[in-house]
Amino acid sequence: MKNIHRFLLIFFFIASAVPAFASDEHDQHAHHDTHKKEKFEPGNFIMDHIADAYDWHILSYKDKHVSVPLPVIVISEQSGFHMFMSSKFHHGHDAYKGFYIAQEGEFRGKVVEKIDGHEVRPFDISMTKNVVAMLISMIFLMWIFISVAKAYTRRKGQAPKGMQSLMEPLILFVRDEIAKPAIGEKKYEKYMPFLLTIFFFIWLNNLMGLVPLIPGGANVTGNITITMVLAVFTFIITTFSGNKNYWVHIFNTPGVPWWLKFPVPLMPLVELMGVFTKPFVLMVRLFANITAGHMIVLAFVSLIFIFGEISPMLGYGTSVISVLFVIFMDMLELLVALIQAYVFTLLSALYFGMATEEHH
Numbered sequence: 001m002k003n004i005h006r007f008l009l010i011f012f013f014i015a016s017a018v019p020a021f022a023s024d025e026h027d028q029h030a031h032h033d034t035h036k037k038e039k040f041e042p043g044n045f046i047m048d049h050i051a052d053a054y055d056w057h058i059l060s061y062k063d064k065h066v067s068v069p070l071p072v073i074v075i076s077e078q079s080g081f082h083m084f085m086s087s088k089f090h091h092g093h094d095a096y097k098g099f100y101i102a103q104e105g106e107f108r109g110k111v112v113e114k115i116d117g118h119e120v121r122p123f124d125i126s127m128t129k130n131v132v133a134m135l136i137s138m139i140f141l142m143w144i145f146i147s148v149a150k151a152y153t154r155r156k157g158q159a160p161k162g163m164q165s166l167m168e169p170l171i172l173f174v175r176d177e178i179a180k181p182a183i184g185e186k187k188y189e190k191y192m193p194f195l196l197t198i199f200f201f202i203w204l205n206n207l208m209g210l211v212p213l214i215p216g217g218a219n220v221t222g223n224i225t226i227t228m229v230l231a232v233f234t235f236i237i238t239t240f241s242g243n244k245n246y247w248v249h250i251f252n253t254p255g256v257p258w259w260l261k262f263p264v265p266l267m268p269l270v271e272l273m274g275v276f277t278k279p280f281v282l283m284v285r286l287f288a289n290i291t292a293g294h295m296i297v298l299a300f301v302s303l304i305f306i307f308g309e310i311s312p313m314l315g316y317g318t319s320v321i322s323v324l325f326v327i328f329m330d331m332l333e334l335l336v337a338l339i340q341a342y343v344f345t346l347l348s349a350l351y352f353g354m355a356t357e358e359h360h
Contacts, residue, residue, distance in 0.1 A: 040309055042302035050219045050294050051109055052130045054086040054101065058214070065091045068214065070132060074099060074111055075123040086126075130226065133218030137204050144200075174199050174345065182349035183356065191352050194237060198230060199345040206290060206337030210330060221340070222291040224283065231283035234348040239275070242355040250275065282347055289340050293333045300325045 056068040069087035076082065079098065088096035092103065102112045102119060111126065112119040144163065151164040160168045179188040179195055205220040220226055250271040300322045308315025 040302070040305045042299070042306060045302055045305075046295055046298040048109075049298055050222055050291060052128045052219075052223060053109070054089070054111065054126060054128055055091070056129050056132070056214055056217075067091070070129065071127040072099075072111060073125045073127065075125075076113060077120070077122070078113075078115065129218045130220050130223055133205065133208060133215065133220050134226070136215045137201065137208060137220070141197075141200055141204060170200075171196065178342075178346050178349050182346065183353040187356050188349075191237070191349065194233070195345050195349055198233075198348065199341050202230070202286065202344055203338055203341035206340060207334070209290065209294070210333055210337065219291070219294060221286055222294055224287045227283045227287040230286070230344070231279040234282060234351060235276075235279040237348075238278075238351045238355045241352055243358070245358060246355045278347075278351055282344060286340055286344055289336060293329065293336055297326055297329045297333070300329065 054072055055070055058066045058068065060066070067087075069085040071083060072086050072088075073083045074081075076098075082097060082099065084096060088094070089101055092101040094100070098113045099111050099122070100113075102108050102110055105119065107119055107121055110121060111124055112121055114120070144167065148164050148167050151160070151162070155161065155164070159165075174196055175188070175192060178199075179192055182188075183191055202221055205218075208216040209219055209221065211217060251268050303322050304315055304319045307318040
């Protein structure tokens with residue numbers, strides 16, 4: 001466990017202390033040629049901050065951009081496998097080996113290459129900001145739960161202590177307030193590993209997304225592909241857990257008048273659609289709530305620059321109000337981070353309970 005501690009400290013130190021500076025000559029020439037001040041675009045500002053990225057941006061000051069480069073791993077139809085650091089793109093200004101980051105269009109913000117005059121997406125398995133943030137959260141969660149598991153083994157029958165005393169109330173909360181009431185006293189245990197995993201994974205990544213510095217700042221649970229994978233896991237477990245009573249209620253729907261089932265199987269179709277809409281709701285709910293929170297915070301920040309372009313004094317005056325609202329929203333987001341983890345876990349447990357409910 002001490003080795004894991006050292007690994008995490010070394011990783012965070014390197015990630016924070018080895019930023020990649022953009023090509024000074026390129027940026028200086030670009031700004032030297034055009035002395036016009038670019039108009040602030042709040043839409044681009046917000047979308048750039050909530051979207052995934054190929055580097056971990058820290059700050060920008062005049063012509064300097066400070067970021068941590070991440071590995072770009074792509075497979076081209078023409079030239080095959082390529083792996084290089086995202087610093088080769090110089091923050092999206094340059095191309096490297098025929099690859100570049102699209103600045104507009106349907107592939108905006110993604111690595112593309114030009115084939116026959118058209119932008120084409122290569123097979124992209126790059127270590128983006130969201131991927132690295134997930135790996136960090138996974139390592140952190142593994143360290144926590146391995147430590148707690150060892151503490152239970154080592155201190156069997158004794159009062160919890162240290163990390164164990166912190167995690168035990170949360171674990172018991174998931175068990176007693178979510179799993180048991182939703183699934184039942186007899187069947188909840190086999191679902192506990194999954195429910196604990198998604199609860200702490202979503203909560204931790206929600207909290208890390210509120211921290212503006214490395215290893216935080218990534219919009220992991222605000223990425224619909226990630227929430228989709230979590231929802232698919234719930235869908236698969238629900239489907240394979242379904243007993244005879246569950247499928248009879250879907251395809252036969254006891255208690256419903258026969259004319260709603262024959263000759264047009266209206267109710268069975270509605271019930272079958274519900275099998276797929278339930279995980280869809282899980283996916284969209286988590287994605288929309290987390291993304292909306294980030295967008296509201298960034299919108300308040302954008303007001304400073306919008307009014308600042310009208311008048312510097314107006315920008316300074318707006319900044320006081322905007323910062324107060326941002327602080328308020330961040331406090332609210334701390335609550336939302338926990339609520340969304342709770343709701344996703346609770347709904348998953350309810351679906352498992354419905355799939356395993358016996359006929360009365």
